[in-house]
Amino acid sequence: DAGITQSPRHKVTETGTPVTLRCHQTENHRYMYWYRQDPGHGLRLIHYSYGVKDTDKGEVSDGYSVSRSKTEDFLLTLESATSSQTSVYFCAIREGASGNTEAFFGQGTRLTVV
């Protein structure tokens, strides 16, 4: 299994509070991604990173920010959590950007905003 760990695995938070999810990898892969999974929407890309301090927006980036200060960690922050951000969040890593480079996913973080 690829060395990718998400923390926390479950979290319940209140509307309006900031929340940070962590993705940690031990593979030294360059690319890291944050997705959210929702019924009827599948996996939607929030933000991704193509190197330390290099990040870009995905399909649903509003209300989220990310940081990558070192290769192994990619943090996702919900600046002020809303109920619409209740979801399962997945982190993924890829060694390169070529099309045949598969992505490896973490186990997911289930976030509930009440």
Next chain:
Amino acid sequence: DQQVKQNSPSLSVQEGRISILNCDYTNSMFDYFLWYKKYPAEGPTFLISISSIKDKNEDGRFTVFLNKSAKHLSLHIVPSQPGDSAVYFCAATGSGNTGKLIFGQGTTLQVKP
């Protein structure tokens, strides 16, 4: 605007028969397509991929077909087994160094014994 679409939310087939999962895309810059499989409470795992320069790629019971002119691809599973019951996601990525990987909505496959 969803760039990768899986219009069938669910599919049910009998064990031993063929399962066909479909995927459409809108962005002509996509040049590589991947299929992922996901079991409940687990992260998705890679299944099979295809480059846009090919129209078919086979790996055991799994075959992916690409129709570039129609911007359509399909995953065939033959024969289907109960252990194949899962959510299947189609994904696409484009050339260049951005590495952006876009997924569809997923199709839940149920294979009945």
